[in-house]
Amino acid sequence: MADQLDSTFAALADPTRRAILAMLLEDDMAVTDVAEPFEMSLAAISKHLGVLTAAGLVSQEKRGRVKWCKLEPDALRGASVWMQGFGQMDAIDLDAFEAFLAKELD
Amino acid sequence: MADQLDSTFAALADPTRRAILAMLLEDDMAVTDVAEPFEMSLAAISKHLGVLTAAGLVSQEKRGRVKWCKLEPDALRGASVWMQGFGQMDAIDLDAFEAFLAKELD
């Protein structure tokens, strides 16, 4: 659980990766096409996609020699909910939220 | 803006720092009291608080020789709005939040 939030937030903490997610919002894309607008090498983008995939934010499916990358927006839900809890503390069950946060540490 | 999101997400990508935020949800606290429940050294916690403060998630006010740490939940707004671009979350979705808590607590 802690790992899930760790890897999600860490994946989002990089502008290249956020830009990739924004691109994938439009459409599924091949790795080469994802890399095209960036200055960076293809290998570097491939690694960024690996980080996003490890966090569950992107899934990759190989068809032929092309690997298609697909946004998995549901993976943002845990992190988004975690954050929104802070903005809404007066409106929710504080004890349950803190129990959750405490448990997350183990 | 990119910098702001970078530092916010990076700050959240650490379970110790998320636990600190959760503690500050209860009340403002002195650095020493923040550090108390952790195994880590006080200096390490002071640095974590520095990361959170640099990201704007916490503010620190020195009164006498004690520095009080205060949660700044509004600082999460930028990141929260960014996530909303992905459509996985309504602006306010307490039902999802509670469902998430229920699911993660068992």
Added chain:
DNA sequence: GTTTTATTTGAGTATTTTGAAAAATACGAG
């Protein structure tokens, strides 16, 4: 088969982050 296209992997390097430990600073109390 050989070549081309798509993508990953590994080696090497530079930078950043994390934490401990000890020294330094800041300030109230006696």
Added chain:
DNA sequence: CTCGTATTTTTCAAAATACTCAAATAAAAC
């Protein structure tokens, strides 16, 4: 002023990150 408490800073080492380039793999195309 001196002492003890609160907190930060510095120094140092280990681990993680983010690249590049070159080599390796995989599968289509010729």
